Amino acid sequence: MSYWTGSEAAIAAANAAAWAAYIADYPTAEHGGETVANPTTAWAEPAPTVAGDWAIPAYPGMTAPEGCREVAAVEWASFSP
């Protein structure tokens, strides 16, 4: 597993691109034996890191979008148990 990090705008764009790729890969869902449209509305929820940028999980098999960097781990900025 890996992450994409970058500016808030870059990660928002990357998140939208990842969601588009995901929906293209999985356009439908199975519900009660019936095939319905995939109800998933986003790839991930971007969150800030301690480095001051933003991050989301990388979409598997997809190259890091422009303005984003792929990293193995992220230290999140906020954590409230």
Added chain:
Amino acid sequence: MLGIGIRLGGAERPFSPPAAPVIAIASGSGYAGSVYSSTVAGQWTADGVAIAGATGTAWTMTAAYEGKAIRCGASNVIRMWTPAALTAGQVCWLDPKWSQTVAGGKVAVLPDRFGLCDFVQSNAANQPVSGMIDGYPAAVFTDGSAAVFMSSVVSVAPMWWCVVARYGTGAETTFARATCLVSGAASNLDIRGAAGASVWSGVSASCVDGVPGAAVLPMARRIVSAGPRNATTAALSWRLGYPNTSLSWSGALFEILALSSTPDTATRQKIEGCMAWRNGLAGALPTDHPYRTNAPRIA
């Protein structure tokens, strides 16, 4: 003795009306997968509504008909007990065996059997994996780059949870890190185990496989119930798991029930009996449990 004499060809014979069909559970607990038999072939019905294609002497129960009054023609009734029979306190009842919405192998929606509060995860990266463990469908929460959790679609105030769950691989005797089975959107409102612990932290009425106060680990697939710590009657967003990798659930969920108050012992045992038989765990109940030998029935 009452009887009607009918003279046919000079001989009087007693009139005997056709015997009503008698149905029984031929195999299984009575829940989904169990085979029902009838002494006379006829139309099988559920709550008085014909079951399509069910007209013989045998019929196999499915999850959709659990809890409904089953008959064959004018037979006796068999009705299994389910949480739908509770008269109050229902918050949600989620069960991948009954229904779930799966896209790309991940669970996006767990519909509530009560019809009150579905749990969803709209972000693909945060969705649990739809899996099959020990032959039972499950929502599998894996440690990864994103926290895996599902959220209630409406604010609710659950004060007691009963879950068929697995932690980790099922072999761990202590929690590797702090881990929330369920959590509310308020500070320390959850059912969680602390790192190194084998019991929940600060919960009320903890019960495992029908045994109050028992250690929750190892949890290969067990019936765990408890009231959350810092319980509040305020309606909040609730999550299966926790929306942060540092506290998220690591394991699988097979069935989830939440009520607005802690049930009395008799009701808790019915819930345990129902969950045990529907998840192949009856043998895990203590020998003096009222539903270790037979599943709970209404009729």
